[in-house]
Amino acid sequence: MPDRPISVCFPFIGDEIGGSHVSAIKLIRALDRRSVQPLVALHVINGPLADYLRDCGVPFVEAPAGAPPGRAGQGGPFPLGAGTLAYAARATGPLTRFLKSRTVDLVHTNDGRIHAVWALPARLAGARQVWHHRGDPEARGVNWLAPLAASHIVTVSRFARPQRPLVDVSRRISVVYSPFDTPSGHDDRTAARAMLVETLGCPGETRFLGYFGLLIERKRPLAFVEAVAAYARRHPEVPVMGLLFGVPGSEAPHLAEAVVRRAEALGIGDRVRLMGFRSPVEPWMQAIDVLLIPAVREPFGRTLIEAMFLGTPVVATDDGGNPEAIEHGVTGLLVPPEAPEQFVDPVHALLTDDAFRERITKAARDRAFATYGVATHARKLMAIYRAVLNGSEHTRSFRRSPDQRTVP
Template sequence: MVAYPFVGDEVGGSHISAVGLIRALDRSKYVPLVILHRPGKALEGYLSERGLPFVTSPEVAVMSPRLLHGIGSKLSGAFGYVRTTARLSSFLREKHVDIVHTNDGQMHATWALAARLSGARLLWHHRGDPGAFGVNFIAPILANHIVTVSRYVQPTRPILPVSHKLSVLHSPFDHPTRLPDREACRCEFVRELGLPEETRFVGYVGGLIDRKRPVRFVEAVHAFLQRFPDFPLVGLVFGVPSPNLPNPEPAVRTRALELGVESRIKMMGFRAPVEPCISALDALLVPAVNEPFGRTLIEAMLLETPVIATRHGGNVEAIVDDVTGFLVEPEKPEAFVDPLAKLLMKVGEHRRIRSAARASALTKYGTAAHVEGISLLYERIVGRNDRNIGARTTAP
């Protein structure tokens, strides 16, 4: 049995990737146990729509890596962590869990020690900062294996050598068999927003968090309009703030007002499905820094929406500049202008980039390859002759 614990209060890229893996697992070999700390919130609905059952975690405090960093000097925090670990360890033994597969910083911090004390193996799936405390100080000690979503996010200063238990596996992506009608998607948003028929769209798609630089998106749209003031361009911002991080939406609105482009920036909130939203765009702009490996970027490539992204983080592993998209200098909104002008004003350029991008994404990114890679890691960390993780069929 493989346990997948989640907080449950949001649905982000890590959740989409993990759910894609869980749904595709070979049930004759692996029994997934999805665990939610906070049922009744966003992730429960997402699981229900996809037919995945879950169980509720024992009532414990959800830890954060920052708490563990200073826990030695916080006696009450240390006692709380001991209680949490004891309850979760007992829970894992009762459920006969063989592997705990954690997918974000809070779940790493909350479940890592409990997994090892219960006798289960720990697969630490790292999707964030390569310099993070957890992946450099906790994972080297407790994880049986560390898998990262890109080379960029491999731990930079691990306290112990990890090369013998470190793999890179890109996130899984479903390949759309039928592409949305791009013109119909564009026209739908033109009608919804009451804009002129000739309006063209560029977009920001993702969580509204500072690392993804939504304010830079506004500045990139402004920079383009400074050079081409008569071009009917509108920027669409798809996404909502994270419940656990500062909300940059007020700064986005303020910056648009300061630059005089408030009528050209539309806050679209969360939309599902996202495919028509991405297909309505002439280009996806990715101004993020320290992006581990953005799902939206690959989804856009699969949908034949050209991508202009910063030359930073995992973006450089996904895009070949001027072949499958464009890479520009980070923190320089004006750098987006030239490649965007190419895409908007040269039909042949748009067709060239989007065709190459889809062909590349279809070749490199698929659910089957990801599931096969993770399954091999499960077998490796358990040991083919140590435990048969397919033999336990206790339902959640």
């Protein structure tokens, strides 16, 4: 351990922004500068993440070696596509010199391409790597490369832990749930709804079903459209609209157009709107009546917890990390995955039974306030940083439970 604040580099591509970036930036802002000095490096400095960092007041520098290739066409699940590996080989020298010149102690990586690109430079520069896995437990990167390269693996849920790691990682892995700010003004739903009605120019009695997140295949935006259509067919008496808040991910730029085409094909083209990325997100999430999460293999979606904080009821697929956050019938409702029509009954109950809705949202809000928080997340990550830098026996400082490793 250095006798100065730990220098932690947070590299990002910068060509998109999603829940993982929001979580990482919340951590960066919350770190105690007396103990940790963060260094944010972007490969793309004119993209959406740079704008978001500026809005948050988080300084950043440009990473050397330019931008890695996009995710599309890499021959299977990233980060081990051929394009990324070829780029990583070219970038190793510049990134290693970058880390050495800034005396970086630890590199905290947060997405697939970054994990692969920065793993070798971190090792060559004498820095440790914390691999923060927020994706598929079957991903090749977390099962093949992370066990060999990373000093420690952090997953956002028990579901997201690597399923078949190349070597045993049981003493080098922790489950740390993502951080969430305690929202202010979270009970002003009337004003939020009025804002949304005015923005859309729709009748005040319209009921809003919401999708929040990147438009990527795993999150199933087309299934959201199908769920809205199924509800409209079964309950034509209810004026309902489906609103998608988010932008296409870099690996699926076609999905925005596909959403529009699917809505038109189902006869609800006038009931589905693409709302784009909105920040801050809280007023928009307050304004909707029900949040729908049709995603499959979602490690641990931010929007689910944000809705719980804000008093917006959630209907989510019983898949991935969703059941770790939602207790069915208590803090939300779970439905089978890949079955959009299964959303209809729970959504209708929430829209028509005020007592049921109030019971669900109160229990969800209480659970969220009791369980999640930025300060707790930052404390756990700082404990991991200290343990990793204490040397090869760092895992003795962790307490193990039957199904996860947590930080004391």
